[in-house]
Amino acid sequence: MAKRSRTAGAKRPSVYDVARLAGVSIATVSRVLRDSAPVATHTRRAVLAAADELGWRPSRLARAFVAQSHGAVGIVFPDLGGPYYSRVIAGFEATACERQAAVLILATHGRANAEELVGEFADRVDGLVVTGSTIDDASVAALARLRCPVVMLARAAVAGVPAVRAANGPSATRLARHVIEHGAERIVFLGDPELSPDVDERWQRIARALRAVGRDITRSPVRAHGFDAVHGYKAGLDLFAGGAAVDAVMCANDEIAGGVVRAAVASGRRVPDDVIVTGWDDSPLAAQMHPPLTTVHQPMHELGARAAALLFDLLDGAPASSVVLPTAVVIRGSCGCPTHLPSVTPSTKGKQ
Amino acid sequence: MAKRSRTAGAKRPSVYDVARLAGVSIATVSRVLRDSAPVATHTRRAVLAAADELGWRPSRLARAFVAQSHGAVGIVFPDLGGPYYSRVIAGFEATACERQAAVLILATHGRANAEELVGEFADRVDGLVVTGSTIDDASVAALARLRCPVVMLARAAVAGVPAVRAANGPSATRLARHVIEHGAERIVFLGDPELSPDVDERWQRIARALRAVGRDITRSPVRAHGFDAVHGYKAGLDLFAGGAAVDAVMCANDEIAGGVVRAAVASGRRVPDDVIVTGWDDSPLAAQMHPPLTTVHQPMHELGARAAALLFDLLDGAPASSVVLPTAVVIRGSCGCPTHLPSVTPSTKGKQ
DNA sequence: TTGTATGCGTTATCAC
């Protein structure tokens, strides 16, 4: 009953204290708690009572130490915030939860000492998923070689390090062709390929698709130095300033696209009549935008889940090979296709 | 040179291995690594060489065990995603970094077993910051009593648990009065007070301010069951459907407000002419919206930083008392005040 | 069914 306060500086009880109070050995205490071997009912009761009396709970620090395992897996992102990361995390957590493993999250925020941060982080988990542009291939390889099992996410596999990624290529090509079919002549890609291997692949494939039909594409002179709507808006403003002739803006993700649409409006251009805008990811916002955003669906939740599954295979010593998940172009209104607005029934307007 | 692979199942080397190879005792190895006592230069070199040869790095697990400290602090959010959390985390990390502590992040996602999750989490850190509506006061108190030092964030202090919060009250009152001055009669608050103590306070104060001048306010019949733009949009659509007479919508945060503005447009209403919209947080997006969003600035980065500072005080055994940070109403265009659009200079329109 | 003894990889306290 006299559970001592843990913050009052009172030393926390150990197995020895519980064993002594219960009049048994520490082995028995451990057995009761872990349920690792049969224990007489009355003994078990005595142990439980003693543990409760002292407010004892086994030290995770000690447990992890003796088990030589953290009981946790980690996932590293360049940033947090935004629907993409949230959903990938959700998928990752779902799988980790099934495996009784805790999830640790690290965001490198493009800090210069990212390698160091990830290295520190690696010492706190049993295995690691590294996404996009956080640390370079050499660092990842080193990590996998002398720290812990590693899986890459949204990024190409490295020697000895399997990867989980979405098939960006086909959709990028398809999306580019679709934009061309709408008659776009001057097409701009908005997003910084150097910020993410995934984005780079999209950029490469889109550019190739356009060159194939004799079109040219410019990466925007004003790059979006980030993946959020604020960057997209600023970049869009610069892009549309001075009456530059731009037919279509293909964005690195949906948030950037959202910003570009607002920038277009602010600059007096209509979407899609004056300028086509496309996104990437198919985030929840995409369907709600005005016009609804044409984009590419990525299975974000599954990307996280599969990365976790792969990581646990590695931890189990099972063979693990890279996986590629399908993507799909989602045609909505921002590309110029006819669209059904979300079912709005305002009194001042007729249905639809 | 023959650094063994860590993933190949080869057992990682220990101090003993290094000591043996260097021909010294483990005490000396430890001394060299920690630089805790003078060691002869040639001995040090030998140790370093041996450590390098074996690719040895001291086990964090063992270190944490003997030090009885994780070297990490944690912060618990109801969710991730969105600018609010990102910036709070940034502030928290900045301070933790100064103190050489790692940062662990947990999102409870409104899961039913949140208490359990946070409890598990608490065992992995030396101290904890708990924000908003993650676990109830009783759980927090229990956590602080028998696990580790705890600080509350964006939430009232509990007995024995200090808190860091923003002064929502004054700004809520001021904002409400401002909306009234614009002639709004039918005002709706959009956001679920039950989702966050912070939001509840805003709702209470806004309602009080309106009653004080004989106005009434209704919490929206369709609550925004979340803090993102998607929820705001849906709630807005419902709100504006059927020609409901609504003068002003005061939102729980900027993302919801963004969704409401889009919903208003989709429903054929002009902002702010037909309906006033206000937000909360002053996220980066607020200034970019059309019209620019009238909102309340919260020092998000500092909230995180101060929470961390308070936590470290607690860990140091220093006295720590709650802190309240100021907020400020930011008047922009969405309330009906004249506004300067961001400097856009499209060719098709004159300046401004 | 229970107890004894040992190991896990460090750090720290002695004595030399």
Add this chain to the structure above:
DNA sequence: GTGATAACGCATACAA
């Protein structure tokens, strides 16, 4: 300057 050795709190092989 250096080496032996004792913790730290738990799990577990082996005895009884």
